Amino acid sequence: MPATVSADVHRLSGRWGRLDMHALGATVTSWAPGGVEQIFTCEDAEPSPGRMWHGGIPICAPWFGSGMGLDWEVPFRHGLVSRVAWQVVHSTSGDDGATIVLRTDARSTRHLAGSDRFPADLGYELRAEADARELALSLTITSPTQPTRIEAMFHPYLAVDVPTARLAGLGGIEYRDFSDGTEGVEVASLRVDGALDRVYAAAAPATVTDASGSLEVVPEGAATAVVWNPGIVDGRFAAGEGQRFLCMEFGNAAAGAVDLPAGGSHRLGIRLTRA
Template identity: 30%
Template sequence: MADFTPRALTIGPSELTAYDHGAHLAQWSRHGVPVVWVSRRARYETGETIRGGIPVCWPWFAAGRDGRTQPSHGFARTAGWHLAEETDTGLRWRLTDGDTHGLPGTKRFPHRFELVHEVEVLREGGSEVLEVSCTTLNPGDSPFTFEVALHTYLHVGDVQAVRLSGLGGVGYYDKVVAAEQTQQGDLRLTGETDRIYHSPGPVVLHDPVLERDLDLRSEGADSTVVWNPWAAQAAKLPDLGDDEWSRMVCVEAAALGDAGIELAPGASHTVTQRIALDTRS
C-alpha cells in the first residue's frame, strides 16, 4: 500500500516536503518561495506518479532504449521505498528487488538490485544547496544495464523569460522533431521542449522575473534533459493545471548513454544533482 503521508523538514529558511512513495522530494522552498516545484493538481494515489518535485526515473528513461518499454520512466517512481534515515538535514531511502514484486514493468528488469536515494540540504557560502543522489548497487551474480534520471522540476517566474547557459555548442537529440541538433548559444524556451543534451553541464538557469539564478551541477551523469510541455501538451495532462506549464521547467541529470550503464556484480553507480540558489540581481 502506497503511503502518501508527507515528510516535512525545516532547515533554516529551507522547507522540504517528501513522500516514501517513489522516494519523492515533492518540493523545496526557501523563505516561502518554491525552488523545486510541484503541481497543484498532482495525484497522490497508488500507482500514480507525483507531477513535479524530483521523480526518480529507473531502470529506464522514457520508453527505454527500445522505445516500447512501459511504464514510462520505469517503476522506481511508483514503488513504496523504505525510509532508512532521517536527520536534521535530509532523508535517505532504500529500495530492493524484493520490494517491487508485482509492480508494472518489473518483469522487464529481472535482476537483483538495491537503490539508495538521498536528499540533503547543505550549508555552503552562507546559503543552502540542495543535493539529491541516487545510487544503484548490483548485489547479484551477473551484470545488468540500466538508465537513471533525476527528473527535476524547477519553479520559474515565467518560462518564456528564463535563459539556460552552459549548453552552448552541445549536441542534443530533439524529441519534438526527432532529430539531432546543436545548441547555438544560450537556450531560451519558445515552445514545446523535450531535449536530451549530450553533456552533464553544469547549467545555470537565469530567471529575471524571480531575480535569481539556479546553478545546477551533476556527478555520474552523461546527459542533461530539458523539458517543458507548453500549452497544447499541458492541456492533455490531467495532473497539470492549464497555466502551470509557464511556471516550471525540467532540468534533469541523467545517465543514459547509447546503451545505458552496465553494472558489474558488486559494483555501484551514483548520479547526483546539486542545486545552488543565487538571488543576486
C-alpha cells in the same frame, strides 16, 4: 529540530527553510530555502502507488522515458521506483540544514510489469541534503549478484517563470528534440519559447535564470541531459502551468545507459544551488 512525519510525506525544516520528501518514489516535493519555493508540482497531482505525477523531483529508474538505452520495449515510461513507497533509514533536521536517506529494492517493484527484466536483488538508496543555499541528491544503484544494464535520471520540475527564462551551460552539446524531431548543437544561451524535449549527448553544469534570479544544477555521474517543457497548450496541465516550470534533467539514458557488473554500483548525483 525533529522531522514532521505523516503517512506519506516527510517534512524537514529549520531556520534555513523546508524540505518535503514524499515516500512514493522518494520524490522531493518541496525545497523552500528561506521560504522561497524552488520546486513545481502541478495543481492536480494525486500521488498514488503505481502512478507518477507531474511535479517535484521524480527518480526515473531502472529506465528513463521509453528505455532508449535498453534493447527491449518497456511497458510504460520512466521506470519502476517512482511508483512504489521507499523506506526512510535516516533523518536529521536542524537550524542549519537537513538530511534524509531512503531505500528500496526490486522486491518492492516485482508486481510491476518490466521488473522481471532486472535482477531480483537490485537495490536503490537516495540521500538528500538541504540547507539555505543548496539541495544535493545522490542516488546509488547496486546490483549485488548479477550484471545488468540500467538507465537512471533525476527529473526536477524547477519553479521557473518560463517567459523570462534562459538556460546556459549546454552550449556546444549535440541534441535531438523529440518535440519536433530536429537535431542540432545547442547554443550558448537557450530561450524556452515553445514545446521542448531535448535529449543531449553529454551532461554539463547548467544555470537557469528568470526574472526572480538563477539556479545552478550540477550533475555527478551523469552522461545525459534532458530539457523539457510542454509549451503553452498541453492537455496534461491546467491552463498556464506550462509557463511555471522547466525540467532540467540529468542522468544516464540512451547511449549513456550504465552496464553494472555483478557486485557493482553506480552513483548519480545532482546539486541545485541558488545564486
